[in-house]
Amino acid sequence: MIRYPYKDIEFSPAPRPKKKYDPDFLIGLYRSMLRIRMIQEAIESRYHEDQMKSPIHLVIGQEATSVGVCAALRNTDQVYSSHRTQGNYLAKGGSLKAMLSELYCRLNGCAGSRGGSMHLLDKSVGYAGSSAIVAGSVPVTTGAAFSAQLLKKDQVNVVFFGDAATEEGAVWESLNFAALKSLPVIYICENNFYSVCSSLEVRQPGVDIYKKAEAFGLNSCRIDGSQVLHVYEAAREAVERAQSGGGPTFIESVAYRWRGHGGAGDDSASGYRDPEEVKAWQEFCPIEGLYKELVKQKQLDEVRKNSMKEEIQEEIQEAFEHAINSPNPEEKDLSTHVYSD
């Protein structure tokens, strides 16, 4: 049974583009999504080696949300995430080498082996961090936005979280405060219908998530998370709103999680969702969708796609070698940074 058919979802109208897209911008979006997909698949293919001893949460199928939002941000804007970090981190420009080193628990991992996959960060590009507690980053990002406002920083703060996070009270406490203070913050709810194995219907009574946010006084919308340009336009509008003192925005981006909640592979066979549902959503692949569009516009072809893939493959290979050959932390590294000076 297909519990969540794509055709049944009502999306808010995507904002109209302000100008004609530059072909390099579109190809950039495509490449960024393809790169995340390939990195995810490479990690997945090596996960059984048990050398990346870190719980991974793959973002395959949901790449457009990360890429579309981050394309609307500047380097100085900040992003926080939940446990499903990798797509957000890579889309914001986080170092692949430092990420893989972190997954291999190396000293030169982006968090020095203290965070793992659920706590990546790369401050040099505005990827500010994440929390492995569902909804944990939502108040934190709201606070970061408060600082930006108080210190008059030209900075937008963005947080990615899942549909289940909206079952935590801290989300609504944060939204209330953000609306109250007109904070420059954007809430991105990545609705993939499943919290681990629990479907949305056993957790929520069917009230649209974005409408609840609207009731808290936020500009809110639901967009098609399989369409990177829809995501981009919604995020662009939200960024403009935040920059001009218009306050927070809540974007529910609907896209399907092709893999299990954690680890490698799809676990649908265990019975919590129909494998047919996964297949049905794969028809709406964000990467294939944009590729077809760009081929139609004669901006991309098979040859260019393949050379892009080769390039990315090389980068991935090099990053894995870097991580595998990096030093492990030592006992003396355990107790540094318990307190800040």
Add this chain to the structure above:
Amino acid sequence: MPWAEALLTSKAAGQEVTEEGRALSYVDALREALTLALELDPKVFVLGQGVNDSPGMFGVTTDLHKKFGTDRVFDTPLSEEGLTGICAGAALNGTRPVYLHNRPDFLLLTFNQLVSHAAKFHYIDNGQSNVPMVVWSAIGRGWGSGSQHSQAIQGFLLGVPGLKIIMPSTPYDAKGLMLSAIADNNPVLIFEHRWAMKTKGVVPEGIYHVPLGKGIYRRRGEDLTIVGTSHTLSLAIEAIDELSKEGISADVIDLRTLKPLDEEIIFESLKKTGKVLVVDTGPEMAGVCAEIGCLVAEKGFHDLRGPVRRIGLPDSPVPAGYTLEQFYFPDKNRIAKVIREMVSGT
């Protein structure tokens, strides 16, 4: 102790400060610390339920919003977990929040953000982030505060790496420790005590810092070491001062901060006296008393000439009525009784 609040207020009105210097009430000392911090650093902001009310959080924040504006001193929604995370995020992004709560009981709503986020970021970010935030609350006792407005929870938090915990007992310390807490680059908890807040003392003008992680001798003596913080330590001082006429004296150590803990001063005194009494405003079980007692037994065993004793709260909730409460909290007589037993070896 009927309506202890009124009793304390009248006692405070009659309190004389005999030391030289400017006498200030505890609450005024705290407000002065906040004023100085807000003046000194535009990154400091103060928030909490009722900080802009006319009573101003027991008087600690009265009129601060008029001087510094409601962008920097503001009343909050009743969202303790959310606001704690908001403080942590604000601190990560360059400001220094001071979040005030009426009572530590309300901090129990904040543990996810306090324990799993604010206390962790510096470490899990591998030193790339700081969380300079202060969370302040005042422990209740008496006046019907009862089981949900009198909890002293410092012991729960002692085992959380990354947090600092301050327990002042004098107006001088309240100001100097608050200024140190705001200047510190870590999440710092300050647990005041409502009864300590009714006292007066000498408080220098201007900015000064009382160092975190360093205890101080309040009395020097021979027969035993009394170690603790806050209001219960003040009761112990009253007890030992009275016992001087029986020829009993003690080293009384005010730890000022429970975390980091000044172990050195405890062992220095233990070497001399051989006996340790730990006092705390919280439960005896698994709290400050238990931790310091264990520490002394583990590292100071060969200097001990008698069992470690502790005076804290029994393993029962706080009753609301004064009729029961009088049997619940320790007072100076009960502390004196334990001291006599320790000295006589009975």
